[in-house]
Amino acid sequence: MFADFDFEVIVRSLPYLFYDGMTFTLMLTALATCGGIFFGTLLAMMRLSGFAPLSLPAASYVNLMRSVPLVLVIFWFYFLVPFIGQWVTGASQPIQVGAFVSSLVTFTLFEAAYFAEIMRAGIQSIPRGQVGAAQALGMTYLQTMGYIVLPQAFRNMLPVLLTQTIVLFQDTSLVYVLSITDFLGAASKIAQRDGRLVEMYLFAALVYFVISFVASLLVRRLQRRVAIIR
Amino acid sequence: MNYHWNWGIFFQTSPDGVHTYLETLLLGTGWTLATALSAWCLALGMGSLVGVIRTTPHLWLVRLGNAYVEVFRNIPLLVQMFLWYFVLPELLPVWAGDWLKQLPDASFYTAVVSLGFYTSARVAEQVRAGILSLARGQGWAALALGLTRTQAYIYVLLPMAYRIILPPLTSEFLNIIKNSAVALTIGLMELTARARAMQEFSFQVFEAFTAATVIYIIINIIVTFGMRWVERRSAVPGFIGAAPAAAATH
Amino acid sequence: MITLSKVSKWYPNFQVLKNCSTHIEKGEVVVVCGPSGSGKSTLIKCVNGLEPFQEGSITVAGISVNDPKTDLPKLRARIGMVFQHFELFPHLTVMRNLELAQIKVLGRKQGEAAAKGMRLLDRVGLSAHARKYPGELSGGQQQRVAIARALAMDPIAMLFDEPTSALDPEMINEVLDVMVALAKEGMTMMVVTHEMGFARRVAHRVVFMDRGEIVEDAPTAEFFGKPRSERAQLFLSKILQH
Numbered sequence: 001m002f003a004d005f006d007f008e009v010i011v012r013s014l015p016y017l018f019y020d021g022m023t024f025t026l027m028l029t030a031l032a033t034c035g036g037i038f039f040g041t042l043l044a045m046m047r048l049s050g051f052a053p054l055s056l057p058a059a060s061y062v063n064l065m066r067s068v069p070l071v072l073v074i075f076w077f078y079f080l081v082p083f084i085g086q087w088v089t090g091a092s093q094p095i096q097v098g099a100f101v102s103s104l105v106t107f108t109l110f111e112a113a114y115f116a117e118i119m120r121a122g123i124q125s126i127p128r129g130q131v132g133a134a135q136a137l138g139m140t141y142l143q144t145m146g147y148i149v150l151p152q153a154f155r156n157m158l159p160v161l162l163t164q165t166i167v168l169f170q171d172t173s174l175v176y177v178l179s180i181t182d183f184l185g186a187a188s189k190i191a192q193r194d195g196r197l198v199e200m201y202l203f204a205a206l207v208y209f210v211i212s213f214v215a216s217l218l219v220r221r222l223q224r225r226v227a228i229i230r
Numbered sequence: 231m232n233y234h235w236n237w238g239i240f241f242q243t244s245p246d247g248v249h250t251y252l253e254t255l256l257l258g259t260g261w262t263l264a265t266a267l268s269a270w271c272l273a274l275g276m277g278s279l280v281g282v283i284r285t286t287p288h289l290w291l292v293r294l295g296n297a298y299v300e301v302f303r304n305i306p307l308l309v310q311m312f313l314w315y316f317v318l319p320e321l322l323p324v325w326a327g328d329w330l331k332q333l334p335d336a337s338f339y340t341a342v343v344s345l346g347f348y349t350s351a352r353v354a355e356q357v358r359a360g361i362l363s364l365a366r367g368q369g370w371a372a373l374a375l376g377l378t379r380t381q382a383y384i385y386v387l388l389p390m391a392y393r394i395i396l397p398p399l400t401s402e403f404l405n406i407i408k409n410s411a412v413a414l415t416i417g418l419m420e421l422t423a424r425a426r427a428m429q430e431f432s433f434q435v436f437e438a439f440t441a442a443t444v445i446y447i448i449i450n451i452i453v454t455f456g457m458r459w460v461e462r463r464s465a466v467p468g469f470i471g472a473a474p475a476a477a478a479t480h
Numbered sequence: 481m482i483t484l485s486k487v488s489k490w491y492p493n494f495q496v497l498k499n500c501s502t503h504i505e506k507g508e509v510v511v512v513c514g515p516s517g518s519g520k521s522t523l524i525k526c527v528n529g530l531e532p533f534q535e536g537s538i539t540v541a542g543i544s545v546n547d548p549k550t551d552l553p554k555l556r557a558r559i560g561m562v563f564q565h566f567e568l569f570p571h572l573t574v575m576r577n578l579e580l581a582q583i584k585v586l587g588r589k590q591g592e593a594a595a596k597g598m599r600l601l602d603r604v605g606l607s608a609h610a611r612k613y614p615g616e617l618s619g620g621q622q623q624r625v626a627i628a629r630a631l632a633m634d635p636i637a638m639l640f641d642e643p644t645s646a647l648d649p650e651m652i653n654e655v656l657d658v659m660v661a662l663a664k665e666g667m668t669m670m671v672v673t674h675e676m677g678f679a680r681r682v683a684h685r686v687v688f689m690d691r692g693e694i695v696e697d698a699p700t701a702e703f704f705g706k707p708r709s710e711r712a713q714l715f716l717s718k719i720l721q722h
Binding site: 067068069070071076079184213 | 317408411
Binding site: 365367370371372373375377378381385386389393466467468 | 525528530553554555556557558559560561563564565567568569570571580581584585586612613614615616617626629630633639
């Protein structure tokens, strides 16, 4: 069954797959995670602020992003970001942004909605007494959040945040719809150029599996350590 | 801004000569729903089975179930779809592979199978968590009456477990609807694919994608309200259901 | 009727049952008591095979519980069990709770099962609640339904695992009254409990367990009057304070 297959093609393409493809994937994952957690935390704070002009737009944004497929959002931002760039910089034409920037904006803003829900749960899990104690000491809202609530919320939700990062890592494969060269895109290009779909896609699946599986095992180990400390 | 809005585009005829753009979008919606519902049946069936066997005392069954879940959760959906669509026909005997490739609506069947197995792993997690969240005594009480293990699952454990996991199951159902869009990469003309096609032919980018967005939101609202109705109807009087510890959120 | 012979059980880290042996005759009521952690709940769950054990043997009406060839569901259908947390099935009405095992395990027809269920509900004083769900009943009511559910299977013996420990004090008596009536009718009963008043009223023997071992096994009067072991004396002195 495997006689016709040429697994050498994988070895030959390793540099391209990993230097070009995987670096894109990992960079996108890392940056979108940081941006996503940052904006997600902001959104969570807006939702929990109890102040309608902040909480309603935040809630609407989160619900909107969670109702719509990521593929559609990728298309949206691919066309929207140049126009936003034009509006922001006051240029006469839509700004040409690279594939990376467009993807980064897309994934950061999309995942922010999911990180927002995680952080919201994290913030709400901090007992009211903590806030009361901080306020009794004279801390302002921002000091309370910054020194007392958010640090604890982060620590509690770290395993869930990391799991969502693994999901993000897998989601980046969808940039395929824009023919962008991430890891899957690179594998796909080789597959089509050399006619070696079976080998390349099996290899891609294997690599994604190994990375995701190992990462999830590490998260589980982290979870057990955290539980013991508590 | 250089963009020219034209909301009338929906009523113009699309390149296929027969339908308006609006009609093509609705056709796409039909494919989205058909794919999602078919895949959901597969996901519920396989997911329940795998979730249940992971709670039995047979260690090898548990390991098998765990392996199943790990495989389908650690490979991106898009890659899984490519494996089913491009790789499987090549690995089968020639006559089977050719038959698969000639199948009309091959992308639909592939999408259903791929989406179904992908989601079944997540459903398995929910079902397992739901069963484990039940008090151990429920299983004991069922066995003490002389019910076999299978009967205990069917009449006692699963009815309560499903009620407990209705909220996360609803999320998974909504996910399956959204994930159906990934199948545009293998040629399924579902809603997002139609919006993309509309954008490519008419250049009315934002009208096309806005329409698709609105349709997804409407589907979302209908499903959410529908599931709330189901939750109310199936609620057990006097029982405060404990939601199991969070399985995957996204 | 029920014979336990040198039963020992280990969890990976420690031994929870050490060489336990005792015998319950037909019609006897035996109370098993002891401090928490003594293994009494585990022991009673071994009798109908809910907990496996590594050494020793248990036979009920001549059938060995840990023989791999034994049809456990069939054996369990003949032994009734009542749990500390009642364990009624919350998604089924009281009536359905009573009927389910009769129909699915004993193969009785719906009408027959329903009639039997109603008779038993009457006996425990709860026939008005047949159509209600367990969540709508009080703890004492739920436990009485649980007893009826076990009796619906026409068992040859009844096992009780701390049946009143999860009840508010004012409800304990309504459950104990049902158990006393059952004992007086000649049911073979093994009862794990702290209710010494119940033991004195109807128990023929008392078995005292401590740290996995059966320390004392004596007729009721003797156990309360002249406990032989020091541990039993200590336990009694603590528990009889109130």
